Amino acid sequence: MAESPLPLELQHRNRFPTLFEVLSRKTVAPLDLFSFYIYMRDQQRSVDYLDFWLDVSQHLQLCRLYVRRLHRSVIGDTPDMEKNSKRSSYILDNAGEGPSDEKGNTSDQRLSAFLRSDHGSRQHSPQNSQGSNQSHPSVRERPPRPSFMTLDTNSPGDSSSPGQDSSVDNVPRREDLRASAEKILYTYLLPGSEREIIIPQSILNEVQEAIEGQDQRSDPELFDAAKDYVFQAMERDAFPGFLQSKGLGNLVPQSMMIRLIIGLISFFGAVWTSFILIFLDKSRATRCWIILPFTFAIYFIFTHQYMLDPILALVGFSEYTLMDFNRMREPFVKRTLNKRSFTMLLMALLLDAAVCCLFIFVPGKRL
Structure with a gap:
């Protein structure tokens, strides 16, 4: 319709x-x-x-x-x-x-x-x-x-x-x-x-x-x-608070808390896996797999921090209640969230690249 x-x-x-x-x-x-x-x-x-x-x-x-x-x-x-x-x-x-x-x-x-x-x-x-x-x-x-x-x-x-x-x-x-x-x-x-x-x-x-x-x-x-x-x-x-929640973000507090928990668990899991691979002296090609959990973790932590899911914002959706998404129609809000989404994705990408490079290119040492 x-x-x-x-x-x-x-x-x-x-x-x-x-x-x-x-x-x-x-x-x-x-x-x-x-x-x-x-x-x-x-x-x-x-x-x-x-x-x-x-x-x-x-x-x-x-x-x-x-x-x-x-x-x-x-x-x-x-x-x-x-x-x-x-x-x-x-x-x-x-x-x-x-x-x-x-x-x-x-x-x-x-x-x-x-x-x-x-x-x-x-x-x-x-x-x-x-x-x-x-x-x-x-x-x-x-x-x-x-x-x-x-x-x-x-x-x-x-x-x-x-x-x-x-x-x-x-x-x-x-x-x-x-x-x-x-x-x-x-x-x-x-x-x-x-x-x-x-x-x-x-x-x-x-x-x-x-x-x-x-x-x-x-x-x-x-x-x-x-x-x-x-x-x-x-x-x-x-x-x-309403303008900050719905005009500058598109997530509800329950969703933000779930994303923070998932992001922190993924981050600590990625760090733990990275140290295991380093101390087992695995090759850098093998250690490249840590990009996946780090990217997942950083993305979810950023969505909690900024109350914004950039992918949802770019496709034009906002969360009303937990897991209930509706399309955004306010033009100014769309433009504002699109700008914030691009900025947030760029920051998350830079941080993700820095963390992954740190754990991939550090010399390995078998204990």
Whole structure:
């Protein structure tokens, strides 16, 4: 199956992507969101932070879908002559839409402002805010999942054609927004929660008061401070390691450790064999066979040291998990790894030649 062509932006990007580009799915393998999720899960051991960020983004999409559906219902129920005179129609038409900065703050603020203004006539108590049982299972019944697999701007509830009636269950209600906000609070933020993440107490208190207090907010802006804190933490603590692991290398730690063990065993075996051949005064032609174990050993030790298998890189593959290889599609990563691979092979070849010459051309002496 032929791969889809890359966008021009990716083809001409002469740098590593930013964390926001990865989370926004503007990158491809091996620096895509799937690779970052695996890295956070298997190497950084802090995938809950990524899941929180993605679940908050999913909550934002749910709010946008709710406002969009509400807008359509207002347009459908308003006579044509009165549509232009209704201020609420204008607010709905612009909530969550329009230009925004890199993180979408401008449109998100309009969306949150509308949801707060619309909240006065839609009060819901925490006991009654269970939402749709099909689309929002409870926290205890729901196992941890990779949130990015379901994060989609084109929500299923918004995929129906204009002439087709969508199911009522696919239309988010105000109760669903509150249930989604509560789920995020009870899953990630409260002390002792199922997948608790560490954030400043002041941020936690603000979010908890906004959701459980008198305002009972469910707009996405209430998570902005926590989301920004988690984003900065991932950008500072996890993302540089991810770029080094997947942008400058193509091996996972388990594979690197196996290669180091095999390389060291091969190296000591090659040295031991070389001394045996020297002290048995074998001919130099016989001693030339030590080139094989030395080459094997040096190659594997270098792959561990540089986190890079040059042969795999030159044929365009990167390791996602142990012995699971996938093709690289990011052009800048391909160019970077190809340059590192040639340099690494040259260094390994020079070291291999020096070690082999030392043990081959040294005079033999039978003991």
